[in-house]
Amino acid sequence: MLTQLTHDRATLSRRGWLAAAAGLVLGLASSPFSPAKAADDTIKVGVLHSLSGTMAISETTLKDTILFLIDEQNKKGGVLGKKLEAVVVDPASNWPLFAEKARELITKDKVAVVFGCWTSVSRKSVLPVFKELNNILFYPVQYEGEESERNVFYTGAAPNQQAIPAVDYLMKDEKVKRWVLAGTDYVYPRTTNKILEAYLKSKGVKQEDIMINYTPFGHSDWQTIVADIKKFGSAGKKTAVVSTINGDANVPFYKELGNQGIKATDIPVVAFSVGEEELAGIDTKPLVGHLAAWNYFESIKTPANEKFIKDWQAYTKNPKRVTNDPMEAHYIGFNMWVKAVEKAKSTDPDKVIDALPGIEAPNLTGGVSKMLPNHHITKPVFIGEIKGNGQFDVVWKTPGLVAGDAWSKELEGSKDLIGDWVGKKCGNWNTKTNKCGGQGS
Amino acid sequence: MFGHLLERVRALFLSVLLIASFALPAFAGPFEDAVAKFANDEFSDTGEAIEAVATSGNPLAFPIISALQEERLTADPESKKVFITQTDGKIIDAATGAAVDKLPDNAASVRLNNRLRRTVEAALGSLTLLSPDPAKRVAAAQSVFKSHDENALSVVEGALAKETDKAAKQAFTEARAAIILFKSDASDNDKLEAVSVIKSRGDQEALAVLTSAAADQPPLIAKAIASAVSSMQSNLAMWSAVQNAWYGLSLGSVLLLAAIGLAITFGVMGVINMAHGEMVMLGAYTTFVVQEVIRTSYPGLFDYSLLIAVPLAFLVAGGVGVLIERSIIRFLYGRPLETLLATWGLSLVLQQAVRTMFGPTNREVGNPSWMSGAFELGQITITYNRLWILCFTLAVFAILLAMLRYTALGLEMRAVTQNRRMAASMGIATSRVDALTFGLGSGIAGIAGVALSQIDNVSPNLGQSYIIDSFMVVVFGGVGNLWGTLVGAFTLGIANKFLEPVAGAVLGKIAILVLIILFIQKRPRGLFALKGRAVEA
Numbered sequence: 009m010l011t012q013l014t015h016d017r018a019t020l021s022r023r024g025w026l027a028a029a030a031g032l033v034l035g036l037a038s039s040p041f042s043p044a045k046a047a048d049d050t051i052k053v054g055v056l057h058s059l060s061g062t063m064a065i066s067e068t069t070l071k072d073t074i075l076f077l078i079d080e081q082n083k084k085g086g087v088l089g090k091k092l093e094a095v096v097v098d099p100a101s102n103w104p105l106f107a108e109k110a111r112e113l114i115t116k117d118k119v120a121v122v123f124g125c126w127t128s129v130s131r132k133s134v135l136p137v138f139k140e141l142n143n144i145l146f147y148p149v150q151y152e153g154e155e156s157e158r159n160v161f162y163t164g165a166a167p168n169q170q171a172i173p174a175v176d177y178l179m180k181d182e183k184v185k186r187w188v189l190a191g192t193d194y195v196y197p198r199t200t201n202k203i204l205e206a207y208l209k210s211k212g213v214k215q216e217d218i219m220i221n222y223t224p225f226g227h228s229d230w231q232t233i234v235a236d237i238k239k240f241g242s243a244g245k246k247t248a249v250v251s252t253i254n255g256d257a258n259v260p261f262y263k264e265l266g267n268q269g270i271k272a273t274d275i276p277v278v279a280f281s282v283g284e285e286e287l288a289g290i291d292t293k294p295l296v297g298h299l300a301a302w303n304y305f306e307s308i309k310t311p312a313n314e315k316f317i318k319d320w321q322a323y324t325k326n327p328k329r330v331t332n333d334p335m336e337a338h339y340i341g342f343n344m345w346v347k348a349v350e351k352a353k354s355t356d357p358d359k360v361i362d363a364l365p366g367i368e369a370p371n372l373t374g375g376v377s378k379m380l381p382n383h384h385i386t387k388p389v390f391i392g393e394i395k396g397n398g399q400f401d402v403v404w405k406t407p408g409l410v411a412g413d414a415w416s417k418e419l420e421g422s423k424d425l426i427g428d429w430v431g432k433k434c435g436n437w438n439t440k441t442n443k444c445g446g447q448g449s
Numbered sequence: 450m451f452g453h454l455l456e457r458v459r460a461l462f463l464s465v466l467l468i469a470s471f472a473l474p475a476f477a478g479p480f481e482d483a484v485a486k487f488a489n490d491e492f493s494d495t496g497e498a499i500e501a502v503a504t505s506g507n508p509l510a511f512p513i514i515s516a517l518q519e520e521r522l523t524a525d526p527e528s529k530k531v532f533i534t535q536t537d538g539k540i541i542d543a544a545t546g547a548a549v550d551k552l553p554d555n556a557a558s559v560r561l562n563n564r565l566r567r568t569v570e571a572a573l574g575s576l577t578l579l580s581p582d583p584a585k586r587v588a589a590a591q592s593v594f595k596s597h598d599e600n601a602l603s604v605v606e607g608a609l610a611k612e613t614d615k616a617a618k619q620a621f622t623e624a625r626a627a628i629i630l631f632k633s634d635a636s637d638n639d640k641l642e643a644v645s646v647i648k649s650r651g652d653q654e655a656l657a658v659l660t661s662a663a664a665d666q667p668p669l670i671a672k673a674i675a676s677a678v679s680s681m682q683s684n685l686a687m688w689s690a691v692q693n694a695w696y697g698l699s700l701g702s703v704l705l706l707a708a709i710g711l712a713i714t715f716g717v718m719g720v721i722n723m724a725h726g727e728m729v730m731l732g733a734y735t736t737f738v739v740q741e742v743i744r745t746s747y748p749g750l751f752d753y754s755l756l757i758a759v760p761l762a763f764l765v766a767g768g769v770g771v772l773i774e775r776s777i778i779r780f781l782y783g784r785p786l787e788t789l790l791a792t793w794g795l796s797l798v799l800q801q802a803v804r805t806m807f808g809p810t811n812r813e814v815g816n817p818s819w820m821s822g823a824f825e826l827g828q829i830t831i832t833y834n835r836l837w838i839l840c841f842t843l844a845v846f847a848i849l850l851a852m853l854r855y856t857a858l859g860l861e862m863r864a865v866t867q868n869r870r871m872a873a874s875m876g877i878a879t880s881r882v883d884a885l886t887f888g889l890g891s892g893i894a895g896i897a898g899v900a901l902s903q904i905d906n907v908s909p910n911l912g913q914s915y916i917i918d919s920f921m922v923v924v925f926g927g928v929g930n931l932w933g934t935l936v937g938a939f940t941l942g943i944a945n946k947f948l949e950p951v952a953g954a955v956l957g958k959i960a961i962l963v964l965i966i967l968f969i970q971k972r973p974r975g976l977f978a979l980k981g982r983a984v985e986a
Contacts, residue, residue: 060801062910064809182563193955223954226914228905229703231696232949235830239685242653244661256914259811259906267823267832273566291815297563393562396520403492403562 050093051086051355053078054113056124056134056145061101062226065255066334067126069285070148071096073335074123076323077342087349095119103133110134114141120355121146121345123338128152128195135160143357146345148337150280150302152199156414156427156435159357161364162384163341164334165303166412167203171250173389174278174301175204177404178248179211182276185245186217188237190253193222197252200280204250206418217245227257230264238268241275249277258282259290262298272297272393284330287398295394303387304336304373305400313372330398336372343369344379365430375409382427382435384412480505484513484544487531487559488524496565503572511576513543518569523556532556571596578604583614590620595654597627623650630662640670648677652828656681688828693946699835701942702842705935707901707915708922709846710894712934714770716923717866718886720778721785723793725919726912727800728891731769732762732898733907734803737812752817755899762895770891774884782883796912804909814902838900845896850931862886866929925965927975937976941965 055074057067078092086092095117099106106125113119114137121144125131128151138145138159150165178184189204191197201220208218219240221233241247253261258281265277271294278299284306287295306317316339321327344367345360351367352359368378377385386409392400414427415436424440434444483501486494499517502510516522516533522543524531531543532552540549561569574592577585578601586608593601605628609621626643629635635643647655656678663674707729714722736758743750743757750757773795781788816834823832853859864872865882873879898911905911926937941961948957972978 059809060797060804062913064804065811065908065910068809221953224958226910227954228914229696229700231699231832231835232693232946233954235689235692235696236950238653238830239689242657242660244657244659244663256811256906256908256910260904263816263834263904264832267821267834268830269823272563273570276563285810288810288813290811290813294821297561297566299563401560403560 050091051088051349052093052095052117052119054110054117054119054122054124055094055096056099056106056110056113056122057126058101058130059096059098062255063101063126063130066285069332070123070126070334070338072324073320073338074342076320077339079323080319081342081346087346088353088355099130103127103129106130106133107137110137110145111141114138114143119143120349120357121360123148123341125149126334131160144345144360146338146341148334148341150333152196153203153414153416154199154419154422156382156384156429158361158383158429158435160383161341161344161379162412162414163337163344165387165389166384166414167200167416168413169303169387169389169410170280170301171200171204172207172418173406173410174280174299174391175207175250177301177391178250178276178278178299181404182248183246184248184276185213186240186243186247187213188219188221188240188247188249190221190223190233190237190249190251192225192227192252192254192257194225194254197222197254200252201250203416203418210418223253223257225255225257227253228260230261231268234261234264234268234270237275238270241270247275249275251277251279252281253279254281258286262290262295265298266294272299278391283332283334284399285332287394288330290398292394292398293396296396298394299403300392300394300400302333302390302392302400304331304333304371305390305392305402306331307392307395307399308373308390308402310372310374312370312374316372340369340371340377340385344377344385361429377409380411381430382412382414383429384414384427386411480507480509481544484531485529487517487522487543488526488529490524490526490557490560492560492562492565495559495561496568499565499568499572503576509543509546511573512541514569514572514576516543517559517561518566518573520558522559523552524559525553525556527555528553531559567596571598574598575601575604578608583617586612586614586617587620590617590624593624594620594627594658597624597631597658599628599632602628602632622646623655627658630658637667637669640666641673644670644673644677648681651681651684652825653685656685685828689950691827692829693950694943695829695831697943697946698939699839699942700946701939702835702839703901703904704918704922704942705846705938706838706842706897707894708919708926708934708938709842709849709931710890710892710897711919712923712926712931713849713890713893714887715920716929716931716934717862718883718890719866719928720782720887721789721792722778722890723789723916724773724796724799724912725891725894726914726916727796728766728770728894728912729898729901729915730803730909730912731766731799732758732895733814733902733905733911734807734812734898735762735765735895736899736902737807737814737907740814751815752819754815755817755820755903758899759896762899763892764895766895766898767888767892770894771884771888773891774887778887779880779883796916800909800912807909809909812907814907816903820903834903838903841900845893846931846935849893853931858882858885862889921962921965924969925975927977930975930977933975933977940976 055071057071058064059068059071075094078094081087082091095113097109097113099109110122113122123146125134125147126149131147134145135157143159145160146163147160148163150170153166187208189201191201205218223233237249276297276299278301280301282300283302317331320331321329344364347367347369348360348363349355352363364379365381366379368376371377371387373388375388377387379385388409389406390402391404392402395401415422415425417423424438425436426439427435428437432444437444479501483498486498499514502513512533513522521534522531523534532549533541533543535541540552541547542549570592574589574596577589580586580589593605605621605625609618609625612618612621623646626646629639630643647659659674659678663671666674710728711722711725714720714725736755739758739761740754743754777791777795778788781791820834820837823830853863861877861882864877865879869879922938922941923934925941926933945957945961948960952960
């Protein structure tokens with residue numbers, strides 16, 4: 009039996025031990041899935057998504073998506089006459105491990121391209137590796153923008169392809185005059201809210217009509233904040249919540265909204281990180297009418313989407329498996345990469361990077377997305393309302409496809425910047441000074 | 450309640466049919482045309498159809514619009530026919546009321562957006578103002594209060610005149626006041642009276658109505674509104690302190706529930722159990738499995754699912770706890786760092802095992818009807834799930850305390866933890882008691898998982914978010930003391946909730962952690978330190 013004194017000491021020094029233990033165990037737990045066998049008749053494709061840890065909830069599906077897309081491509085005969093072979097690694101939701109695993113994929117497994125990352129911090133962590141070793145990363149998640157790198161292709165939405173159209177919709181259709189910007193406390197919500205705040209003010213919204221609120225990761229006690237939102241919404245002006253709340257915190261947030269009786273008809277919540285997968289864990293009946301803005305919804309009826317869902321459910325042998333926006337981003341990105349390789353007749357990263365801008369690939373919602381010189385793509389924007397069955401009903405969409413801006417036009421430091429890897433060969437070209445460089449260089 | 454209403458509507462409808470069959474063609478074109486618009490799948494057409502149907506006076510108006518609200522109204526885009534699926538599963542044609550055998554294959558639910566949902570609510574409000582059920586009338590009056598639709602004034606006044614039910618009368622008076630306040634040609638006196646009626650209601654919604662009415666009013670009224678608003682706000686500010694206290698209690702109960710099992714394994718036994726959170730998670734997944742079985746086999750039992758899950762979760766988590774103690778922890782007594790590493794590794798193993806078995810995504814655990822919704826107490830909203838969790842936590846705490854105090858096992862546990870060798874000399878099988886104590890702590894963590902599944906995600910990461918908080922509560926309250934855990938949990942909960950509105954959720958949490966660090970520096974053994982020989986044993 010221990011003495012009580014040791015207990016206290018041990019608890020106090022627990023954090024240090026925790027870190028050591030975590031490093032050790034995670035390091036052991038995450039060996040690559042498939043053994044790296046060098047074979048000349050295959051092209052290797054790296055998959056860098058967390059399969060354990062906090063982000064596994066979102067990223068596991070994306071790993072399956074790439075395996076599914078590779079399977080489909082191989083059925084069509086592969087690329088350049090060679091079969092594709094996936095190399096799956098598990099960075100275990102551990103940001104430094106992302107960089108390590110990326111290095112391993114490129115140097116040891118010699119992959120031609122990597123599909124991966126979810127959080128912005130994991131992307132930032134692997135960036136130097138991709139630059140140094142000159143490889144290609146396809147990043148499939150909506151993010152805060154303010155970045156354009158030669159080695160990265162951003163197939164998710166930039167803020168002007170998700171946040172701004174959603175706010176426009178609420179302003180025009182719902183006549184919203186008062187705004188709650190609620191988010192998890194990290195870079196994506198902070199930057200997005202900064203952009204939105206500037207945008208709202210440019211539209212004449214006053215400071216006192218904007219409430220900004222941040223919560224820690226995995227926040228589970230929403231009573232105070234939901235009550236605050238209720239109070240903020242009783243000022244006689246139509247109020248809406250713009251939510252950049254991430255991951256697990258959403259379920260308790262929506263449960264609290266439902267329980268405190270905030271209905272979408274009173275105070276609608278538009279979310280940028282809540283999709284079909286997140287709703288799979290909640291009873292959505294009290295949430296009917298709350299909104300989400302995405303570039304894709306499973307419920308959109310097009311022949312391409314219906315085929316994709318059918319094939320996906322057959323591949324995963326699960327007739328209830330849902331599809332979501334980042335999956336579509338991988339679908340577009342993967343097909344763009346295949347086309348670029350075929351155009352360049354090589355998997356050499358330099359040639360493929362040069363071939364990618366201008367490549368067009370159909371998306372699942374009936375349009376054709378195009379890779380732009382700033383390495384972002386064109387996408388349609390949809391606003392969907394949550395239905396009782398956990399799906400979304402599209403209530404509005406942009407008339408055409410929206411081109412992704414790498415640099416926000418709303419922010420002081422970035423409104424003169426553009427990314428252009430075709431003409432200027434520069435990710436942050438300043439159009440005022442006509443020089444490469446500026447913020448973010 | 451609803452069935453009763455439907456019956457009346459059906460009776461009414463039959464009588465109309467009877468009249469209609471004598472006086473053909475009684476069904477005029479406009480109603481049918483309006484109904485057909487539902488099939489166009491355009492929000493603007495649906496909006497027009499709602500207005501036209503609601504004001505038609507046709508007995509089918511109420512069934513159509515309530516079906517629309519509940520996604521039971523379907524339309525065939527080709528034949529432009531619209532159907533109502535009644536609550537009993539029968540299908541009728543919305544335009545004529547004739548029974549239909551089955552829905553056409555391409556019939557789809559009529560879609561709504563938020564604007565239309567508001568129109569529907571307002572329309573239902575004015576349609577049910579004269580409902581025979583007082584509760585329905587109150588709800589209808591509430592929705593009129595919110596929409597303050599001028600067209601409803603005459604109906605509201607008519608209803609008010611013959612209303613006998615007290616609550617409904619009050620609701621109608623308030624609804625009338627809201628309409629008058631927004632009516633541009635109402636007299637100043639009427640408006641002043643309306644302001645005082647709304648002021649006496651005193652809640653957030655009344656505040657919302659008053660502030661939105663404040664624009665373009667004559668100066669006299671504007672002044673009355675302004676003073677009403679400021680007095681209501683100061684009243685609400687007082688209530689918000691009460692509300693914070695309640696939120697603090699509720700957060701404290703969640704902390705206590707998560708920590709109470711750890712208070713046994715860590716506090717009483719001294720095992721640094723990093724897998725404690727995973728026991729909570731196992732309890733939550735047990736609830737999920739129980740609900741799955743109930744959903745597929747015994748849907749009628751759903752409201753009892755939690756009651757069934759509690760003993761099962763205790764057995765599952767407790768069983769796993771005994772297994773862990775027998776296979777790992779018993780070899781590591783007296784070696785805290787090794788225990789920490791082993792249990793931490795174990796927690797990762799359990800997480801990944803659950804991830805492999807149930808998938809990485811959240812699993813849906815439904816709230817039984819008695820755990821959903823909220824009620825108003827004065828000006829604060831109390832949600833049922835939080836209230837039940839508070840009661841449940843206190844019950845678990847009381848039972849645990851009684852068990853340790855009054856049962857033979859409890860006596861043996863206390864004896865073994867206080868002086869192992871003496872207890873062994875007295876003939877107590879110490880290793881059996883160790884296993885049972887650890888199993889008890891784990892089982893209680895499992896029970897906590899049942900309750901937490903009602904307010905949090907059921908995912909493999911569930912336990913991780915509670916492990917730090919649990920250790921914090923146990924260490925803060927004083928290791929080895931159950932009452933310390935209780936006081937510690939509620940202190941932290943209330944402190945957190947009073948800091949949160951001032952400092953924000955992120956800073957509030959940091960402030961709490963800093964305070965705890967300072968506190969532990971001052972009193973390393975927590976709030977209620979154990980005294981006497983047990984400390985040194």
